[in-house]
Amino acid sequence: MCEIYPVALVNSVNPYRIEGQKTASFEIIDTLGEAPEYQVLPVGNAGNITAYWKGYQEYHHLGKVRSLPKMLGFQAEGSAPIVLGHPVEKPETIATAIRIGNPASWKTAVSARDESGGRIETVSDAEIIEGSKRLAEEEGIFAEPASAASVAGLWKLARAGYFPKDALVVSILTGHGLKDPEFALRECRLGEALPPDLKTIASACGL
Template identity: 55%
Template structure:
């Protein structure tokens, strides 16, 4: 029943937007989320709650991109541990969701994931886990490739909180600034 539960997230997206987005970008590990969201969008369309369906675009980590490479990855490698899956349980459903929606599944590198991960924290104040950042990394990659245009409505699903993987946050963070126990020093450092 997991996918049946997860599909309700697609309902929420449509309820908030008042329609389906043009694209839904989502990390792909076990591939249940992309499959469930697609089920939800189709169900809303079948019930005439929405008139359009999004293109489903999913992003695996390069080192565990079984779907993109069309082969089981025996020893998947990526810092995005939540999508470090070499043989996705919902593989066929995910491929169907991408194909049926005229979307696609691609991979992003660990460097692209970390760049998006850092951007989410610095620009939006969102502490996501690295696997979550795969969706934004994929949007950036897809936009740079000219496959997305200005004005497209794109929903990027962030699937997990950064507290699930604090080690990567520590690795990419600046070293803490140390100051004397003095209010003037503190004000100086924070720019007051």
């Protein structure tokens, strides 16, 4: 369509998207006063990990930071072409935003991983669901499943003892839960309707 109609392609094939996304890493450094030691992101088309690494490198080149983070990316187990080393013809995962079998920014994502000394690994759909629920219950954040892949990966590495004590880790949430509401309706427990009675409500609240 882009070749025939006046329509802009806005996935990570478009270099302007990468240039725009990289500014998020500028904001992180400007806020923290330094680069994090670890940057955690979900990986689908791999534009985010590409862009963030580009931004960190540019700030480092300008002398705004003395160190660079290790880039840690996470793909869903059923949609992990970079981890597997080959395209996935029929990717499967509840995280629709990272359900991509042949990422547009594959090579640059691998470069970000290797140049930073980081990792690109997988998380299961069960771990993604756990991440979504924990974000909602503990932080009050309604994130789409692809976002939860980021924190699911962070917790997975933390449980394995990957991070040093007191390490500065930044995990990115890339999309609101309303971007993929079917997941929330399917996986989350809906509230129970109660009659407008003081004792009934107090009892339900454990009071």
